[in-house]
Amino acid sequence: MSTPSFDYLDRLEAEAIHILREVAGQFERPALLFSGGKDSIVLTRLAEKAFRPGRFPFPLVHVDTGHNFPEVLAYRDALAEQLGEKLIVRSVEDTIRRQRLREPVGKYPSRNPLQTYTLLETIEEFEFDACIGGARRDEEKARAKERIFSVRDEFGQWDPKRQRPELWNIYNGRIQKGENVRVFPISNWTELDVWRYIQRENIALPDIYFGHERTCVVLPSGQLLGLTEHIRLEKDDEIVTRQVRFRTVGDSTCTAAVESDAATVEDIIQDLLLAKVSERGATRLDDNISEAGMEDRKRNGYF
Amino acid sequence: MDLLRFITCGSVDDGKSTLIGRLLYDSESVSLDVLAALEKRQASGGVVDLALLTDGLRAEREQGITIDVAYKYFTTPRRKFIITDAPGHVQYTRNMVTGASNADLAIVLVDARQGVIEQTRRHTLIAALLGIRHFVLAVNKMDLVNFDETVFDQIAADYAALTDHFQLPTATAIPLSALNGDNVVSRSKHLPWYTGPSLLEHLESVPGAVETAAAPRFQVQYVIRPQTPELPDYRGYAGQVLSGQYRRGDRVRVLPSGSETTIEAIEVNQQEVEAASAPQAVVIRLRDDVDVSRGDSIVPASDEPTLTRELEATLCWMSEQPLWPGRKLLLQHHSALVKAAIPTILHKVNVHTFGRAAADSAQLNDIVRVRLKTAVPVAVDNYHQNRATGSFILVDELSGDTLAAGLIGAANANYFTAPEPSPVAFSI
Numbered sequence: 001m002s003t004p005s006f007d008y009l010d011r012l013e014a015e016a017i018h019i020l021r022e023v024a025g026q027f028e029r030p031a032l033l034f035s036g037g038k039d040s041i042v043l044t045r046l047a048e049k050a051f052r053p054g055r056f057p058f059p060l061v062h063v064d065t066g067h068n069f070p071e072v073l074a075y076r077d078a079l080a081e082q083l084g085e086k087l088i089v090r091s092v093e094d095t096i097r098r099q100r101l102r103e104p105v106g107k108y109p110s111r112n113p114l115q116t117y118t119l120l121e122t123i124e125e126f127e128f129d130a131c132i133g134g135a136r137r138d139e140e141k142a143r144a145k146e147r148i149f150s151v152r153d154e155f156g157q158w159d160p161k162r163q164r165p166e167l168w169n170i171y172n173g174r175i176q177k178g179e180n181v182r183v184f185p186i187s188n189w190t191e192l193d194v195w196r197y198i199q200r201e202n203i204a205l206p207d208i209y210f211g212h213e214r215t216c217v218v219l220p221s222g223q224l225l226g227l228t229e230h231i232r233l234e235k236d237d238e239i240v241t242r243q244v245r246f247r248t249v250g251d252s253t254c255t256a257a258v259e260s261d262a263a264t265v266e267d268i269i270q271d272l273l274l275a276k277v278s279e280r281g282a283t284r285l286d287d288n289i290s291e292a293g294m295e296d297r298k299r300n301g302y303f
Numbered sequence: 304m305d306l307l308r309f310i311t312c313g314s315v316d317d318g319k320s321t322l323i324g325r326l327l328y329d330s331e332s333v334s335l336d337v338l339a340a341l342e343k344r345q346a347s348g349g350v351v352d353l354a355l356l357t358d359g360l361r362a363e364r365e366q367g368i369t370i371d372v373a374y375k376y377f378t379t380p381r382r383k384f385i386i387t388d389a390p391g392h393v394q395y396t397r398n399m400v401t402g403a404s405n406a407d408l409a410i411v412l413v414d415a416r417q418g419v420i421e422q423t424r425r426h427t428l429i430a431a432l433l434g435i436r437h438f439v440l441a442v443n444k445m446d447l448v449n450f451d452e453t454v455f456d457q458i459a460a461d462y463a464a465l466t467d468h469f470q471l472p473t474a475t476a477i478p479l480s481a482l483n484g485d486n487v488v489s490r491s492k493h494l495p496w497y498t499g500p501s502l503l504e505h506l507e508s509v510p511g512a513v514e515t516a517a518a519p520r521f522q523v524q525y526v527i528r529p530q531t532p533e534l535p536d537y538r539g540y541a542g543q544v545l546s547g548q549y550r551r552g553d554r555v556r557v558l559p560s561g562s563e564t565t566i567e568a569i570e571v572n573q574q575e576v577e578a579a580s581a582p583q584a585v586v587i588r589l590r591d592d593v594d595v596s597r598g599d600s601i602v603p604a605s606d607e608p609t610l611t612r613e614l615e616a617t618l619c620w621m622s623e624q625p626l627w628p629g630r631k632l633l634l635q636h637h638s639a640l641v642k643a644a645i646p647t648i649l650h651k652v653n654v655h656t657f658g659r660a661a662a663d664s665a666q667l668n669d670i671v672r673v674r675l676k677t678a679v680p681v682a683v684d685n686y687h688q689n690r691a692t693g694s695f696i697l698v699d700e701l702s703g704d705t706l707a708a709g710l711i712g713a714a715n716a717n718y719f720t721a722p723e724p725s726p727v728a729f730s731i
Binding site: 005006007008010011012013014015017018021022024025048049050051052053054055057137138141144145151160163164165166167168169170172174175176179187188190192193 | 383400401404572583698701
């Protein structure tokens with residue numbers, strides 16, 4: 001009997017499918033949190049591999065900040081349609097109105113912190129007991145300590161000191177009423193792994209991941225922020241038109257673009273191999289605020 | 304390119320975090336902004352403290368310790384690596400067991416000035432207990448002993464005595480200095496007497512995981528039933544091949560029911576395939592209409608696991624609430640979740656000597672041998688023969704907390720008389 005050899009992408013894929021099926025087997029009302037970003041797009045491909053020819057045992061859920069890139073929203077709708085799966089959209093706008101929250105102010109008002117409110121509302125509304133997300137441990141130091149099945153209390157809080165030990169590939173999703181579990185099937189993937197998988201599987205992505213011309217504001221840090229109506233311009237702001245792409249896709253007011261001519265996934269992989277700046281560092285405005293930024297937000301129920 | 308998962312174990316000041324930082328740094332896996340953030344935190348300039356790359360949480364930075372298992376990644380042209388960084392404090396056996404459960408290799412770190420200490424023994428024995436077959440003895444801080452060959456030789460000999468005594472796999476001893484990068488990624492001119500590989504060279508050449516050597520095992524995670532007009536009667540059993548290989552046409556038995564049938568088809572990503580091997584995620588369809596649900600095993604009729612309601616197992620107790628005999632709880636064996644009870648604690652295992660001691664309870668971080676009873680039969684193998692089907696966790700029925708890691712094995716079995724490389728034999 002020949003011994004087949006599996007490369008690391010095969011192993012990562014098998015692990016992720018196994019995790020998705022554990023979610024299906026262990027929970028009554030799971031959901032897949034879909035952002036339109038490459039990581040959640042990869043999750044939908046993995047879900048196809050896990051559950052076809054059946055339907056997904058969960059809906060896709062999108063928390064729309066109202067500051068999303070239009071290209072991403074169009075992609076989201078087209079993908080849900082093509083998959084034939086249910087898509088639930090809940091908006092931060094509504095949460096702000098319902099909970100009478102204050103709109104973030106400032107020059108680049110980010111609704112990222114408010115996403116948590118909408119997420120928790122949505123979890124309550126649908127009584128989701130498990131939410132699958134595309135977070136990866138290589139993204140940030142606080143994420144490096146996150147379990148694959150991460151138990152949260154009813155406020156969505158993560159307590160790093162009270163995490164369950166996670167042994168072998170046995171995932172314990174047993175929870176008490178009011179608790180829910182965040183599940184991260186691609187925890188062990190790096191940014192490069194995700195791109196190599198996208199290449200191998202020939203997965204289509206929103207155009208903004210590839211080099212395109214865009215009018216941007218130059219930030220004091222030198223980072224480029226795509227110009228949208230949500231940014232309050234001042235007269236000494238430097239506006240430029242550059243060939244850029246996005247490495248990560250979040251709120252348009254807190255996701256910077258990087259200069260790039262990359263037209264294909266292979267170009268992006270080559271870019272990455274040469275890149276010397278991490279994904280979050282290159283593109284996230286909000287994590288730079290404090291060294292413990294991510295840790296604080298995770299503790300407060302952020303994904 | 305394949306994948307190697309390894310765990311690093313060492314005591315608090317052995318320089319474990321620095322070693323991981325060095326591996327990431329020298330393999331160019333650390334980006335400039337991450338380094339910049341570190342430099343910003345440096346009190347007064349100087350060299351970047353690579354240990355800070357792994358100390359993630361605020362409490363850890365404040366106390367200068369590592370609280371929890373952290374995962375780090377790096378890739379070389381030859382391999383992708385997943386590092387499990389388990390803290391070294393005495394009270395964290397729990398984390399060490401957790402980290403070792405998924406590792407193919409253990410790096411046991413010692414300080415060249417201190418040599419093999421009590422914690423070195425404990426880390427080695429726990430890693431061996433969890434079935435790790437490849438060990439590296441990393442003798443760190445060689446710069447602080449003037450790169451003295453005799454110091455290294457003595458430590459390597461002391462460690463060999465330890466592994467011989469317990470009949471553990473032979474370790475590869477490597478002298479290095481994580482702080483300065485000697486012999487971590489590239490070989491060092493400060494160690495002219497050392498002719499072996501650098502740590503990274505060794506990690507790149509060690510054989511990876513081989514799940515195909517063990518008997519075929521598969522557990523159903525989820526039943527796919529589309530019930531559409533096109534597929535009205537389709538029933539696919541979705542799961543991961545846990546070990547070995549399955550082929551279309553294999554005679555199989557479904558456990559615990561015992562029904563015998565034949566594999567009609569194996570599907571990977573909706574494509575029918577002739578055969579599938581661990582660790583592939585597949586869908587199996589059976590020829591006959593037998594009753595199969597989540598947690599059931601589909602195994603070769605000619606090579607079955609043990610179907611039993613009574614187990615003997617080694618537990619690593621991970622809860623602050625102690626275990627007393629008579630305790631009822633849940634046993635999770637992969638996707639099978641069954642009620643269980645522990646009528647008897649046989650003895651406690653000393654993690655420094657692996658000697659036995661009488662015990663009437665198990666406290667946090669204790670390793671104990673117990674008898675378990677399950678409400679319905681479970682299909683299991685001995686841990687030393689099959690890591691996937693010989694392992695389970697115990698779960699508190701009310702809180703849902705994970706209470707213990709369990710390794711299945713009959714009493715007095717030679718725990719690590721493995722069917723494949725590096726047999727290890729000691730009984731606990």
